[in-house]
Amino acid sequence: MHNLGHCITAVLASALGNLNSFQYHDFKSGLKCVSALDDFSLMAQYWSHTRDTVCYMERYLQTFHRTKDIVLEFRTSKATRARPDRQDRELRELMADQRVKEVHHRPVANRRRQADQERVERSDRGADMIRPENHFNFIKMHYLTHFASHVRRFGSISMYSIEIGELADKDEIKDGYRMSNKNDAAGRSCRHMAAKMP
Amino acid sequence: MHAALEGIGSKSCPKCEIPCEELGRDRRRIYETCNHMRYREKALKHEPAAAAGIAEYFQRLGVKIGNNVFIGLDQVSPADLHKPDLLHNIYLGLFKPMMEWLEGFLKKHKRQQAFDDTWKEIPPDPGFSVPKKAYREITQW
Numbered sequence: 001m002h003n004l005g006h007c008i009t010a011v012l013a014s015a016l017g018n019l020n021s022f023q024y025h026d027f028k029s030g031l032k033c034v035s036a037l038d039d040f041s042l043m044a045q046y047w048s049h050t051r052d053t054v055c056y057m058e059r060y061l062q063t064f065h066r067t068k069d070i071v072l073e074f075r076t077s078k079a080t081r082a083r084p085d086r087q088d089r090e091l092r093e094l095m096a097d098q099r100v101k102e103v104h105h106r107p108v109a110n111r112r113r114q115a116d117q118e119r120v121e122r123s124d125r126g127a128d129m130i131r132p133e134n135h136f137n138f139i140k141m142h143y144l145t146h147f148a149s150h151v152r153r154f155g156s157i158s159m160y161s162i163e164i165g166e167l168a169d170k171d172e173i174k175d176g177y178r179m180s181n182k183n184d185a186a187g188r189s190c191r192h193m194a195a196k197m198p
Numbered sequence: 199m200h201a202a203l204e205g206i207g208s209k210s211c212p213k214c215e216i217p218c219e220e221l222g223r224d225r226r227r228i229y230e231t232c233n234h235m236r237y238r239e240k241a242l243k244h245e246p247a248a249a250a251g252i253a254e255y256f257q258r259l260g261v262k263i264g265n266n267v268f269i270g271l272d273q274v275s276p277a278d279l280h281k282p283d284l285l286h287n288i289y290l291g292l293f294k295p296m297m298e299w300l301e302g303f304l305k306k307h308k309r310q311q312a313f314d315d316t317w318k319e320i321p322p323d324p325g326f327s328v329p330k331k332a333y334r335e336i337t338q339w
Contacts, residue, residue, distance in 0.1 A: 136222025
């Protein structure tokens with residue numbers, strides 16, 4: 001995940017190369033959105049800040065919010081997708097029934113064209129149902145707005161990261177658990193950790 | 199964890215009184231900072247007739263009626279205790295979903311293969327471990 005932040009913008013920019021005029025706007029917005037969030041996260045990891053760096057963070061966040069609608073259609077939860085999927089299935093069955101009931105058999109090319117049209121129609125209907133349900137209203141998205149005020153008040157965010165603590169869990173707690181006889185494992189793990197301390 | 203300690207809902211901000219339906223918007227206005235002492239006073243000193251209104255008020259704020267673990271501690275403001283965590287806020291909370299959105303975006307524009315190819319070709323750099331697999335082949339970060 002650390003590496004991702006360092007290279008994602010460059011990789012995406014390279015992958016979105018050779019574009020045509022129809023793709024220009026979407027690709028530009030997509031790249032801007034991803035790079036803004038990436039830049040924000042990289043600046044949030046600075047160990048020291050100035051007023052300028054905090055302003056940059058705020059500006060990147062604003063840019064992300066301005067461009068995030070480009071990925072809104074892909075922010076669909078399973079629960080949101082379930083209803084259109086069910087409706088799509090029902091519609092497909094209905095259309096298949098109608099085709100079976102048709103007395104006259106049409107040429108294969110016509111049938112294929114109709115099937116394509118039906119597929120597009122179903123896909124559009126599903127997208128129309130999903131679009132209003134998609135949103136970015138989750139707490140981690142909002143909490144980014146507090147990062148700048150946190151830096152101004154308490155200093156670098158990296159100081160409060162619990163990553164090191166979680167990494168230490170792997171060695172200290174799991175080793176203690178493995179070395180115990182699994183009877184009163186919590187107590188034995190704590191004693192094992194205490195014994196290891198200098 | 200913080201939600202249980204501070205007595206707030208899991209979708210509520212521990213620092214400000216922003217409504218749930220505005221969490222994803224760019225902040226256009228400054229919301230009031232959570233003040234648990236005020237909530238407590240409001241919960242204790244209300245008229246019996248206003249009970250329904252109070253419940254609605256707390257529900258809107260996403261605050262659970264009752265004491266949290268910090269009540270009674272002098273000079274402690276639970277809103278100031280909460281600190282952003284890079285691991286859960288940025289890496290797991292944002293980068294992971296962002297990559298899912300990005301996958302959808304690349305799929306729509308048929309650029310997944312180009313992304314994978316570029317991903318595999320990233321040159322080595324000090325402090326940067328080169329990915330050995332294509333992006334879509336990675337199952338665990």
